[in-house]
Amino acid sequence: MDRSTRVRRRPITRPVAERGENFSTDAKTHVRPNGEIYLPRDLGGHSDVAALRRLAECGLFVLLSGEPGSGKTALAEAAFPDLVTVQCHGDMTVAHLLGTHLPTEDGGWRWADGPLTIAAREGLPMYLDEINSMPMDVSTILHSVMDGRDFVRIDDRPDSAPVHVEPGFYVLASYNPGSLGGRRLSEALLSRFAVHIEVSTDFDAARVLGVPEELVAIAENLVVKSDTDRGSGGRGIWTPQMRELLAARRLTEAGFDLDFAASALVSQCPWPEDVPLVIDVCEHILGVRVVPLSLGNQV
Numbered sequence: 001m002d003r004s005t006r007v008r009r010r011p012i013t014r015p016v017a018e019r020g021e022n023f024s025t026d027a028k029t030h031v032r033p034n035g036e037i038y039l040p041r042d043l044g045g046h047s048d049v050a051a052l053r054r055l056a057e058c059g060l061f062v063l064l065s066g067e068p069g070s071g072k073t074a075l076a077e078a079a080f081p082d083l084v085t086v087q088c089h090g091d092m093t094v095a096h097l098l099g100t101h102l103p104t105e106d107g108g109w110r111w112a113d114g115p116l117t118i119a120a121r122e123g124l125p126m127y128l129d130e131i132n133s134m135p136m137d138v139s140t141i142l143h144s145v146m147d148g149r150d151f152v153r154i155d156d157r158p159d160s161a162p163v164h165v166e167p168g169f170y171v172l173a174s175y176n177p178g179s180l181g182g183r184r185l186s187e188a189l190l191s192r193f194a195v196h197i198e199v200s201t202d203f204d205a206a207r208v209l210g211v212p213e214e215l216v217a218i219a220e221n222l223v224v225k226s227d228t229d230r231g232s233g234g235r236g237i238w239t240p241q242m243r244e245l246l247a248a249r250r251l252t253e254a255g256f257d258l259d260f261a262a263s264a265l266v267s268q269c270p271w272p273e274d275v276p277l278v279i280d281v282c283e284h285i286l287g288v289r290v291v292p293l294s295l296g297n298q299v
């Protein structure tokens with residue numbers, strides 16, 4: 001046997017296949033319900049998709065945090081094709097989770113289950129997107145089901161039996177720590193998520209998905225600058241995430257050149273004070289002048 005093979009060190013994290021039988025998977029891609037391909041990522045030595053499914057089997061709730069467009073929803077949908085998704089917002093009420101009475105054509109009322117009630121009744125995983133937009137009095141509804149309570153009581157239906165929480169019910173949530181409208185999550189809620197996972201864009205996956213190298217390099221360069229800025233007490237610099245990179249790829253596929261795609265990236269920067277730096281990085285990588293997209297004179 002070749003000596004170099006014998007002395008090769010064990011990887012620090014064991015490969016997925018060596019850890020527990022139930023959550024190993026060799027799948028190199030997963031297909032989301034919308035038909036998009038998901039490229040699984042490493043999560044502490046496991047495939048993220050397989051690990052999430054295992055955590056769900058064990059009733060260990062997961063909270064994903066990260067910039068918009070970094071891949072939180074994609075992971076949730078790849079792991080759970082039967083996901084019940086709730087887009088949380090500041091005006092939501094308990095009825096948005098549990099259900100409400102809707103008017104019928106004949107002037108009466110009919111009850112419509114909300115997503116939490118559906119997920120509990122049918123034993124499905126539920127994804128609370130942007131959970132930090134959810135008002136505090138609404139989120140307290142989650143406490144008892146996350147504590148393993150077997151029934152969901154619906155106050156608006158005092159005449160109906162409480163809904164039994166079927167096996168398979170699960171809670172997964174995401175938030176963007178930097179979002180302006182978002183609140184801080186209460187400690188009571190945070191502590192009910194056993195596993196908190198930070199999600200940032202996987203630039204190698206962006207390459208595999210066909211994003212031109214120059215555009216990935218622009219994003220990676222901005223990440224380095226952002227980290228440096230944070231290191232010196234700043235809030236960081238805007239960096240294009242997977243969503244923006246895939247949009248830029250589609251521009252190049254549609255026949256626009258890289259300069260146009262870079263201009264489009266610059267125009268997506270939500271922080272005006274970061275625009276000059278984003279332009280600098282684009283110009284450095286592409287070697288051409290880059291300006292935000294704007295309409296000019298009649299052509």
Ligand SMILES: Nc1ncnc2c1ncn2[C@@H]1O[C@H](COP(=O)(O)OP(=O)(O)O)[C@@H](O)[C@H]1O
Nearest residue numbers: 037038039068069070071072073074205242243
């Ligand atoms: N690992 C990945 N493999 C394939 N596509 C990905 C991956 N991560 C993110 N994407 C794609 O990036 C885009 C943005 O991801 P999304 O999950 O919607 O972001 P978020 O929910 O964090 O705002 C989607 O089109 C998604 O399909």
Ligand SMILES: [Mg+2]
Nearest residue numbers: 072073074129
């Ligand atoms: Mg999302």
